[in-house]
Amino acid sequence: MSKPGRSLRIVLTVALLYIKFLASQAYTVTTTNGGSGDVCPPGPQCLGDGKALCINNKCRCQPPEDVGLGHFLCVRSNEVFCAIFNDPTIRGYDGSYSFAPLNCKFKPTHLFVPLCDTSDPDNVRTISETDSCDVKVSAWGTRRRGKSFIRGIDVRFMVLYQGSVYHHLSRIISDATGGVYTFLESTNLAPFGSPTSGPAQNTTIPNVGQIYTEYDHTDNFARIKAEMCGVEVGIRQV
Incomplete structure (x- = not known):
């Protein structure tokens, strides 16, 4: 069996913003209000459940996922990740940082990878x-007070397995108010191009x-997972 290399994690975060919406039957609404982990001044709070600890005033990821940003994401050493923060700052798969004032819907990544044996x-x-x-x-966003903030994500999968094609689209919109995080999720299993x-x-x-969505009630993330693709996409308000 061949090995494609490392697994991938794609994580996006959105800043506090006001979202007004009507929750129709086309959405599944999930709320979380976790408290995360160690308080680690002067930086942000660490991830909870022992994933990261505050050591020398820095959130440090703990084994077995001991690589990453301890206040945001921890991964295994054989995984790579990118992240998009507010305004937005982009942390690439190679660890470099860049800035891009992205106001409209944009495509931060497009992957074509072998199907993995889970x-x-x-x-x-x-x-x-x-x-x-x-x-x-x-991902798409809005501008407020001169800055850009990510508002939601679409994640589209097309999986080819033994001659059959499987389609999956998940859309998640996130909001945070008073320590309560709200996620609106909708899906569509039709081919590429169809909306949720x-x-x-x-x-x-x-x-x-x-292919499924998991809600982290400690660190307040929504994560779309496809383990057979080695891909995970997460979003959280901050």
């Missing part, structure tokens, strides 16, 4: 030479796994 603990063993995942991540049209649901690929 029984492999490192999630890097491919199933075959032809099975694959096509993953497109889009119904409440949150999972996509099951027989003998391979699921």
Whole structure:
């Protein structure tokens, strides 16, 4: 079996902003109000559940996910990640930082990766030479007080497995008010290009796994996961 390299995590964060919306039946609404972990002045609060600890005034990731930004994301040493912060600042897969005043809907990443065998603990063993995942991540935002803030994300998957094609689109809009985080999620299992049209649901690929959304009630993240693709996309208000 060949190995495609490292698993990938894509994480986006949005700053506090005012979002007014009507929650129709097309959305699934989830709320969290976790308190995260160590308070670590002068920086932000660390991730909770022991994922990061405040050591010498810095949030430091702990094993087994001991690489990353301890106040935001911790990953394993064989994973890479990018992140988009407010205004927005972009942390690339190579660890470099850049600034881009992105006001409209944009595509921060587009991945084409082999389909992984999820029984492999490192999630890097491919199933075959032809099975694959096509993953497109889009984000959009708004401007307030002269700055740009990400408002929501679309994550589109097209998975090819044993001659069958599986489509999945998840859209998540996030808000934070008074310590309560609200996520509106909608999905569509139609081909690329179709908008979301119904409440949150999972996509099951027989003998391979699921594409699903997980809500972290400690650190207040919504995470769209596709372990067979080695991809995770998260969003959180700050």
